Amino acid sequence: MITINTNKLEYKLIAVPNNEININILDKPSSVTFISESKTFYLVIKKDSMSYLRQLKLGLASFIQMCQGDTNIDFNSFAKVIPNINKEIIFNVVCDVILFETHKFITYKKDVMTNDYLFNIDQSEEFSDLLVENILKNKYVNYARDLQDFPPNIGTSDFYGEKLLKDSSKIEGLKVSVLKNKELKELDMNLILAVNQGSNHEANVVVMEFNNNPCGKKIALVGKGICFDTGGYDLKPSAFIEGMKFDMTGAAIVMSIAMALAEAKAKINFVAIGLFTDNKIGQKAVLPESIIKSKNGLTIEISNTDAEGRLVLADGITYAVREKNADVVYDIATLTGATAMALGESASGVFTEFDEMWKKLNEASNYTTERFWRLPIFAEHKEQVKNDSVLADLTNSCIKGPGGSTAAAFLTFFAEDKEFLHIDCSRVVRVGLKGQGYIVKTMFELLKK
Incomplete structure (x- = not known):
């Protein structure tokens, strides 16, 4: 305290x-x-x-x-x-x-030491309001950490759907719903359904809506929520399977940002979309080289089943734009190994063609001390996403090139000319096998105004 x-x-x-x-x-x-x-x-x-x-x-x-x-x-x-x-x-x-x-973190150990001491900050400045805001922000940083830390046998898509529905319903003004496979099929969200085919749990798309600014734009926050990523039939080697329960971090962050903003009664209109499923192998799992029609009508060639995150995000972004009339779209995802290799644990990669979006995010990050680094989306990256597909409009995995940029380029086809910014946060969101709740503070700071 x-x-x-x-x-x-x-x-x-x-x-x-x-x-x-x-x-x-x-x-x-x-x-x-x-x-x-x-x-x-x-x-x-x-x-x-x-x-x-x-x-x-x-x-x-x-x-x-x-x-x-x-x-x-x-x-x-x-x-x-x-x-x-x-x-x-x-x-x-x-x-x-x-x-x-x-923070009393998620653990299944019998004996755990906790720190319940009081910490009093002696200072001459008047920071009482700032303390209240910090307590709220960090409440949801820690909430995101807890969502990240649940083991994969507990933290299934059904579990997250039920937990988020229950927890968020306590916040005044926050409207929450959960879309499952029947509703997703009716909405033509075929990409997330394709990723979900091998799972014994239905996909759970958690939608949080908050409207507290009659004259403001509608902001969409879209989060990748792959509860465990085996890679599908393009199976990950054992050296890369560790920590794949954290592939739902983008959705954990997005849901936590939404709950923090709503509890703070921020002057904002938003829709937050957490796309929860897992990516498994099995009799019904989607096969490499399959062709799937996305919600926005573009056909996708599944060149690599381990590039599933951009598939669920694509349908999530289209849902935000077409069903919820979003004006501005942010997505957050542990998306590519390429960005992780480029930036390591030092920063999250940011991809956007909108300079003002980057400027505002960077200003917020300077205040919160969380680090981000801008990486490019060039015209040739978009061309490659189209040209590397043999039978469909787009491929979900390019043959070569900068994987972080081509993944971001793929997502631009679904933003439909809306202001769009993509955050690829593969390595900063955890230390070992402990979640860090990274990005929550910066996005809260960015959007609360």
């Missing part, structure tokens, strides 16, 4: 640039030293090749693990040792780390 300027507590946390105050302090960037005589933790933040904010994040995370009781945090000491950075950003990072590290 976090408070501001309340009672003096048993322990203190102070940021220092070196160990001049006490030679027993380890003078190393992001290190934390506990001095028992004064019941004080000292976090060293200093000029170094490691950025100030990274030192702050790593040091705070270490402090949370070491913490022994209720603690006062000397915020002004942090602001003093971190030059040229807005105090709001520093305050946000302090809140982010505390709320992230103290």
